[in-house]
Amino acid sequence: MAEEIPVIDFSAYGLSCSEGEASRAELETLAQSLVHTLSTVGFTYLTHVGISQQEVDELFEVSDRFFALPIDVKEKYRRPSDGSRGRHGWVAIERERVAADRPGDLKEAFNMLPPLPPEQTWPNELPELEKVGTAFFDKCVQLTLRILEVMAIGLNVPDIPGFLDLHRSMGKGRNSSLLRPLRYPPVPDCVKDRQIRCGEHTDYGSITLLWQDGAPGLEIETLDHRWVPVPPIPGTVVVNIGDMMQRWSGDKLRSTPHRVVLPDEEEWRKVPRRSIPFFVHPDDDALLTCLDGSDKYPPMTAEEHLKNFASKIYADLPTAFGKTN
Ligand SMILES: O=C(O)CCC(=O)C(=O)O
Numbered sequence: 001m002a003e004e005i006p007v008i009d010f011s012a013y014g015l016s017c018s019e020g021e022a023s024r025a026e027l028e029t030l031a032q033s034l035v036h037t038l039s040t041v042g043f044t045y046l047t048h049v050g051i052s053q054q055e056v057d058e059l060f061e062v063s064d065r066f067f068a069l070p071i072d073v074k075e076k077y078r079r080p081s082d083g084s085r086g087r088h089g090w091v092a093i094e095r096e097r098v099a100a101d102r103p104g105d106l107k108e109a110f111n112m113l114p115p116l117p118p119e120q121t122w123p124n125e126l127p128e129l130e131k132v133g134t135a136f137f138d139k140c141v142q143l144t145l146r147i148l149e150v151m152a153i154g155l156n157v158p159d160i161p162g163f164l165d166l167h168r169s170m171g172k173g174r175n176s177s178l179l180r181p182l183r184y185p186p187v188p189d190c191v192k193d194r195q196i197r198c199g200e201h202t203d204y205g206s207i208t209l210l211w212q213d214g215a216p217g218l219e220i221e222t223l224d225h226r227w228v229p230v231p232p233i234p235g236t237v238v239v240n241i242g243d244m245m246q247r248w249s250g251d252k253l254r255s256t257p258h259r260v261v262l263p264d265e266e267e268w269r270k271v272p273r274r275s276i277p278f279f280v281h282p283d284d285d286a287l288l289t290c291l292d293g294s295d296k297y298p299p300m301t302a303e304e305h306l307k308n309f310a311s312k313i314y315a316d317l318p319t320a321f322g323k324t325n
Pocket residue numbers: 182198203210212218258259260274275277324325
């Protein structure tokens with residue numbers, strides 16, 4: 001139930017206050033509760049982060065307009081499938097299968113990975129997508145740096161500026177952080193055996209920020225192996241840990257399996273579900289050395305870590321792993 005996933009008030013360090021405003025004591029308190037939750041549940045809700053509902057709704061709306069374009073227009077902006085030409089662009093329904101034992105996911109997505117390589121463009125048919133998407137991306141970057149700073153305080157990272165510096169290129173190239181509006185269509189009359197909206201997986205980056213619309217379906221697996229819902233709570237953003245951060249923290253923080261199931265209620269089956277994840281990655285060349293000073297895992301660059309998992313989730317590839325984005 002929702003009560004297993006705490007709601008943490010982030011107002012002391014939200015984007016609405018300036019950086020020097022929060023006292024050390026306020027940040028310490030915030031850091032303790034954040035790290036406690038992310039070490040156990042691996043998921044939390046944050047309120048008062050300083051990104052308004054209006055900004056979120058604007059991105060939902062412009063993404064809706066993109067997904068409503070004819071297939072042949074969306075095809076022009078398809079995400080290259082060979083992985084060597086970047087990951088920006090549209091991903092069609094059932095194209096990804098994040099759980100190997102399930103059919104393709106009932107979702108479509110638009111990966112936003114600024115700056116674009118020269119051979120890719122934003123949709124000319126919908127210039128607002130670039131405008132709204134890049135503005136939201138920038139907000140996510142600012143919020144991410146604040147959340148990472150608070151996490152680092154809670155983890156007693158000795159060199160916090162150095163840790164934050166490993167994320168300095170988000171949105172500037174040589175960094176794989178990704179904003180990804182998702183649309184899960186209304187549940188079709190014919191659903192394949194075991195098909196759901198998004199199969200069981202862990203995220204593979206460092207942290208994920210996730211905005212949900214009002215539709216239910218997101219679930220997490222608890223430490224005692226129960227699947228519990230993460231219902232949408234207005235005015236909150238969900239934050240969770242990815243595999244890279246679990247490893248980097250020497251397994252202190254928990255990369256929690258999650259999925260998006262088909263709703264049982266007829267009213268929710270008839271409507272789409274929309275969400276906006278922002279997947280955070282350190283810079284490609286960042287060397288990840290265990291933050292607790294231990295040698296539990298050998299140092300590895302973010303790019304090496306990414307290569308281990310990327311390109312494994314495409315429905316037409318022979319292997320599919322429980323990893324997404
Ligand atoms: O749509 C959601 O609520 C979650 C999606 C998700 O877990 C993912 O894309 O990695």
